[in-house]
Amino acid sequence: MFKAYRFVFIAIIACFALTQCTSVPKRTQTPQERPDVQQQTLDLEDAKSSADWLEEAWQAPNDIAKNSALVQAALTLQDEKEWQKSAAILARLDKNQLTNDANRYFRLAKGRWYAHNQQWPQVYKTLEGLPEQFTQKEYKRLTLELLAFAAGERHQYWQALAWQVEAQRYSDEPSPNALWQTASQVTQSQLPAERPRDLVLAGWWRLIDNHHQAMTSPSAFSALLDNWQNSFPNHPARERVNSWVSSDSQSNEVDKSTNTIIAVLLPLSGQYEAQGLAVRDGIIAKVSETKSYELVFIDTHQLSFEEQQSKLEELKPAGVIGPLLKGSVTEWVRQTSLNTPQVFLNQIDADTSEATANSHSIFFALNPETEAEQASEFMSSASSRTKRPLVLAANTPGSQRMVERYKESWSGINEPSVSLFSQRDDMKSAVEASLGLVGSKERIRAVKIAAGKIIVDEQERSRRDISGIYLPGNLQQVRLLKPFIDVSISPFAERIPVYGTSSAHELTNQLGDNDLNGLIFSETPWLVQNGGQNVLLNQWLDARSGWELSQARLAAMGYDSVDLLQRLPIMQRMPGTHWKGLSGVLSVENQVVNRQLQWAAFKNGSITVLEEQPNAGKNNR
Template identity: 30%
Template sequence: MRLKLVGLLIILSGLSACSTTEKPIKKSDNFSSSANALKNQATNAQSIYQLAVNREGADKIQLLYSARDSAISEKNWPLLERIGSDLELTASVDQTQNRLYIAYAQKQQNKNDQSLIILQSLDGQLTQPEHFAWHQFLTASIYASQNFPKKAAPYFFRASETSTKNNIDIPQLDQQLWDNLKQLSSYALERFNRGSVIQQGWVNLALYHQVYAGSGVELDQAINNWRRRYVGHPAGAVLPKQDENFVELAPLNIDRLVLLFPQSGPNERLGDALKAGALAALDKQNINEAIFIDENLSTADIAAKLDQINPDFVVGPLLKANIDKLTAAETLINIPTLHLNTFDGDTISLQHYYFALNPEHEVEQALEHFLAMGYQKPMLLAPENTNGQRLVDFFNQQWQRYSETKPQIGFYENNQDMPKTISSLLEVDQSKERIKTIKALFKQEVESETRSRSDIDVIYILGDAIETRLIKPYLDVNVSTFSERIPLYASSKSHSKQIDSTDKGDLDGLYFTELPWMLNSQITQHNLREQYNLLWPEQADISQRLFAMAYDAVLVINDIRQLSLMPGNKFSGLSGKLSVNSNGHLQRVLDWAQYTNRQIKSVQLKTQRPVPLFMQSASGVKTIN
């Protein structure tokens, strides 16, 4: 929860003021003067806290309260948590309120598991509406911060209902609730369209904004109807600002489009693939003028051309170095732009978006499937290079959010190193050594068969198409016949239309993620694929993927603002199902396919958002050991 200093003071002071059960501290002239005198000696929360530690009785409590207020204003969350723990030892303190303070301090430190445990421990003790409203709000904020909008929604609704009914002021509640609803799909919203009038009012307002997002007139009519139906509803507080934002949701009117692609140098071939995809998409767009500019020109030359053209939108550049260059010079700062790569710096404009064929999207999609299937011990095989290490690190980082087990990792330096890596990871080499020892003890022939380790329950290959075709047979040979077959998965790097056209190899049973464009059975635009194959029958895989990327980039720009303000919405394209996150980066969900009988078959695999460990422990869900 990001709050300005004033907002934080209001929120936490509101929590203090809401208590009606805290026993008042008996004041006397001596008490007031001594406590105030001590407080005046301190300069910050820490020094006030040190004074409190050395005092007793009422003076100590009052100093702890003062230290608590100062810790909030200074955003000193560890100290706020410590003060709450000290106050917990004092019988005269409202412990429900105090534990809400502790939970809040922990949440601000990203100790979400501990904060949830405290909040859940307060169930049944929330007799005061103020306590209940804040409890629900804090719980909802934690779930929302972890990107679980459906889980957060009921808590937000209850906080809104209670605060409205009892006239309790919770700053940021309305805005956070509204931001959370914007993460939900229309289907999810419909399922929440029940219960109290407050809840239905919020849901219907969100549905109106989704249904009529592209029509300003219809949206205005719907909101006017909403106002008449839900007089005095708390959602009215978000309407003025949101109405202004949603005016911008109407499809962009793009009359003049600039496409910044590499048209010279070593990446000219990639630029040609992008240009072909863009031209194919322009046939479906109502854009009067499209101008291609070489992104490898100097910044000054690009700026001069843009000044002359005055475009409504820019697609590109592709190369990260050129994105960095134009960002540093602020060449595109006033032009809506969809860059065709990731960007690691600070975005300089809310009109800038980033679209990359990012392999991390596939890794995350595979991980979510593994967890949905209940796999507990994955093994990853990756080349020992920068890209392989990056993807393994990403998988590890994400996996540790959801599981206490550690994946088995195998890096191979080259093709010759693969058998040794696989044999070692599966502990087949140890089995062979045991067989060799046993045979040495007996003179007669001993029947034997190697055994692989049985705890590995899924294998994920992060190699390219050639490497995958070498790895798969090694896995088939080294997995023990006494064990069940281990499911094998790979990324789109494992799939090559060029190689598959002549040799699919021994890949039977392998699952992989892939762009819909690369899976002919998943493409609804069959004519487009047929035309492409006629024009470029020998195109490299990277060129085909860039064609799909540019095609989607040109088609998605009309609706990109709507996607950015409604993250639950998706655009179905040749490169996958696209959505826009809060940082303006396009996320992709790819299709699943499987090699079956030397053919590729599209499949539907179970995938769902996993539950983080801190939620598992707080909810009593059994974690993996």
């Protein structure tokens, strides 16, 4: 028996040596803030070291005691940051040969290993239902925290919050800030319909619900917070809510006679006059609906920065919209200390942390890179394990930025293939090479030479590992590429979905486009409502003779900027809140407005709005 246990111990040590040479599985995209699971230790009193547990396993009188000691050794090695050694032990253990008690610790150790490698679905699957099986608070806390991390990674923020609340009951250092960080991500659709019975969780539920209610009626937010304070005087979030109420009350002390003025900074003359007027039209349209604000427009082309700033100091407006041009936005961010809510209508190249001095400001831009990012997310969620997307783009700085953002945002199994063309004449060859037709032709030629006079099939075969094709170019480029793609796909092969951007949707094909039949594209929702037959949109376009859909997108942006200004404090505090605007579904995170676009398709000479995501592959990931 001694020799048998000695053999087991030597085998474990050998496995340690092997695993030291292996690499950790590839990690997925990292969120901006993720708790470090490696710092989640058990902190047990009189805890043994891993060497002690291994010695105990070596000296164990039977398999039950040996396996139990090895499980504890694996857990202890994780506390000692010896993750690969811990994995070596776990890989040798068979859970079917463990006692119920040892199996609990085995599942916890496996869950911690998966969390260390950010394999969150496996964490969720391994640890679900485990906290109730522990009596020690340290094990309950750690298991609940790991489950909360995993739920957060799956965007199940309410479930994550519930587990965090429970975990902090077993913690010596509870963190209300960590709870709010999760609670602020909870969307209205995730919030349970009924208030929870648990008092602490009920307080979070009410606070989240108040934010979503206030999105419909921002003026009621102060009253909602007052009611919350009265209902939950001892809640962990009370200090945070008290600071909000104090801050809001100070803001409300502004002179009521000027509190209805919105100052708008736009280029109303000069090179960018058309863009400025389009935004102005949208702002006027929105304010005319409510009639609760007075608009003062300031022409940024006519007035210097100092004159604009002097004008604002004189007006003392309730809020500011603009400026529009990137250079002007950068100048305002770097030089202005105006403590007034402001919606910048562009983003700056530098880190937006420069603007954090004025936490009342947000950045709202219609940048094309956003479309590339959403296309990547849209296509990767439907990409199969055996296929990859193909990106066909012009070799220009603008297109290359789109391609890079697409690649950075990709979360599918296989990395995208990218093919760039330099000029119009290169498009056909780029399509044929990307879809594998060049290689197919060469193989056919080789077969014909080998076959001599024997007749062989001369039909080229396109690649079958392409899940979707993304075309980030303009309408002219897409019109040329789409036919090349259609004729290059083998007639006996499954059709490959083709995706584009709003650049492929112009006034000339506002109601549909037979030449682009089947093309799926992202767009400002206002422009594809009712299949493009939006009465108000068409009336506006008729009134602005010569204008295009690009100006209509800016008008939608101006319209939405008023709604954002009204809801800025709420959306700044809670990224989980959303506003359904003309330009997209809007949310705010880190002072930047995220804009979720609408997907539509050209089908049979008309435009069809896609209510559900199309499947770009046979199997979802």
